[in-house]
Amino acid sequence: MSEKLQKVLARAGHGSRREIESIIEAGRVSVDGKIAKLGDRVEVTPGLKIRIDGHLISVRESAEQICRVLAYYKPEGELCTRNDPEGRPTVFDRLPKLRGARWIAVGRLDVNTCGLLLFTTDGELANRLMHPSREVEREYAVRVFGQVDDAKLRDLSRGVQLEDGPAAFKTIKFSGGEGINQWYNVTLTEGRNREVRRLWEAVGVQVSRLIRVRYGDIPLPKGLPRGGWTELDLAQTNYLRELVELPPETSSKVAVEKRPSSHEGESDSSCGETSQSGERRSSFWRT
Incomplete structure (x- = not known):
């Protein structure tokens, strides 16, 4: 049975579906000697030859993955x-x-963020877990520096405008600290670049430590x-x-x-x- 090329490559661990779609569109993938196009379908057989950047790669049938x-x-x-x-x-x-x-x-964590990062060999699983439409929760422990009052917490819960659109924390829970150094646990259901830090910065508070604790x-x-x-x-x-x-x-x-x-x-x-x-x-x- 034939399957979309990007699905076969993602399942075999050669990248997330988005990454593979990009390299197909760039003309970097060939199937049996012909440059592939986005939307091409293939049937995984012993004689199938798929190359990325000229390098022969390994793919297997779905049941073997x-x-x-x-x-x-x-x-x-x-x-x-x-x-x-x-x-x-x-x-x-x-x-x-x-x-x-x-x-x-x-997903990704920026260079100054630590904590849980998942890796998988299944590109389709990676793509779905990252996609905002799936609304998979990510929880972070955040140490902030600055005055935090009820008005700022309401803004962060209801939504603030960032340069790439509105954003909000799904939940915010105080977890310790005194004065202007406090810890909060926050959750999001998407993974935009530096979103946790940018949300706090939007209400005038700096993040001094950020740890992802759950996916x-x-x-x-x-x-x-x-x-x-x-x-x-x-x-x-x-x-x-x-x-x-x-x-x-x-x-x-x-x-x-x-x-x-x-x-x-x-x-x-x-x-x-x-x-x-x-x-x-x-x-x-x-x-």
């Missing part, structure tokens, strides 16, 4: 890009190596060190898939080779559920 998801604790200072021309650290540097697929980031119902795992990762189990992976109306997986384990690292305590195990801290985890559902 295994969706994997990592939870990564992004530290401040890392970039959400695969390669940085200035050689600065990126969020991909410490992820486990894969055979025949690659990790796709579910959907997947929290930042307790005890996971900065720069560490852990693989979601089958139930958690299927929770995310159900959230965005994708069919469930029946398997979640694939052999993985960890990149050599000098990080103390990093495990040499090939099991995807072992983080860089060496801890074993099977579940970290929010309580």
Whole structure:
């Protein structure tokens, strides 16, 4: 059965659907020697030859794909890009190596923001989780510097005008602090660039610390060190898939080779559920 080319490539982990649509439109993808066009359909067969930038890539039939998801604790200072021309650290540097697929980031965090960043091998899952129409909640712990009164909190809840349109927090909850240094937990259902910081700035308050602590119902795992990762189990992976109306997986384990690292305590195990801290985890559902 034929499928849209961008769907086949996204499922195989060669990028999110949006990324793949862009490279197809740029003429960088060929199918059996012919430049592909957006909307082309292909049937995955043993003889199918798909190239990106001239490089032959691996694709498999839908039933052969295994969706994997990592939870990564992004530290401040890392970039959400695969390669940085200035050689600065990126969020991909410490992820486990894969055979025949690659990790796709579910959204982005700016260089000065830390916390939960999800990665998956399924480009369609990544695309749906990021898309604003799905309204997947993101929760952040925010330390702010400045006077915060009831009027400002009302504005942030009801909506303020940003340069790219109106925006508002779905929820705002005071979580500690005194004077002009206070902590709040806020939620959004979209992921515009620097949206949390820009919302606070719109009411005259600066953000001095920003941590993403939850994506959907997947929290930042307790005890996971900065720069560490852990693989979601089958139930958690299927929770995310159900959230965005994708069919469930029946398997979640694939052999993985960890990149050599000098990080103390990093495990040499090939099991995807072992983080860089060496801890074993099977579940970290929010309580």
